[in-house]
Amino acid sequence: MATPTPVRDDAPPAPDRPTRRRRGLVVVAALTVAVALFLGVTGVVGLPAPGALRRHPYRELHRLAERINTDAGAIRTPDDCWRQLYDREGPLREIAAVDHLRSRVVVRIYSGNRGSVDPTTYNAVVERVDGIITAAPSFSWGMVQLEASPDGWSPLVSCRLVTRGYDRSRD
Numbered sequence: 001m002a003t004p005t006p007v008r009d010d011a012p013p014a015p016d017r018p019t020r021r022r023r024g025l026v027v028v029a030a031l032t033v034a035v036a037l038f039l040g041v042t043g044v045v046g047l048p049a050p051g052a053l054r055r056h057p058y059r060e061l062h063r064l065a066e067r068i069n070t071d072a073g074a075i076r077t078p079d080d081c082w083r084q085l086y087d088r089e090g091p092l093r094e095i096a097a098v099d100h101l102r103s104r105v106v107v108r109i110y111s112g113n114r115g116s117v118d119p120t121t122y123n124a125v126v127e128r129v130d131g132i133i134t135a136a137p138s139f140s141w142g143m144v145q146l147e148a149s150p151d152g153w154s155p156l157v158s159c160r161l162v163t164r165g166y167d168r169s170r171d
Helices: 020-045 058-072 078-085 119-135 159-163
Strands: 096-099 104-110 144-149
Touching: 020 058, 058 096, 058 104, 058 119, 104 119, 119 144
Parallel strands: 104 144
Antiparallel strands: 096 104
C-alpha cells in the first residue's frame, strides 16, 4: 500500500481571490467615476441630443437662471410681501435654479395648496420667460423646466391682496 504524502505546513498560502463584495465595490466605484466624468464633461461642453437627453453647458444655464431671477423683481412670492412689511433684509429666495442632474433651469411657479397653478399666473410666467429667451439667441425653451411650488414665482402678486390691508402700526 502506498504511503500518503505528508502535508507541508511551510507552504505559501494560496492567493486571495476577490470576493463578491469586493468586486461589487469596484464596479460601483467605477460606475460612480464614469457618471461623475460624464456630468463634468457634458456640463462644460454640453451634449447635443434629442429632447430631454440634451445637456446644456452649465455656464449657459447659470446665465439664464440669473436673468430670470433678476427679471422677477423684488416681489416674487406672497412671502415677499410679508417680508417687506416687516422690513426684513437679506437675499431674496431664488425662483429659478440650475438642476445640474437634469441640465435644466427649474423655474418655480406659485401654486395653490393642491399644487395647481392658476392659468393666468402660468401664462404670465411663460410670457416673462419667453421674453428673456427670445432676447438672447443662446437660450431656448429646452433649457427651462417649469414646476409648481407653494413658494414659487407669480408676476401677478399684489401685496395689497396678500396682506389684506394688514397694518403693522396697529400692533
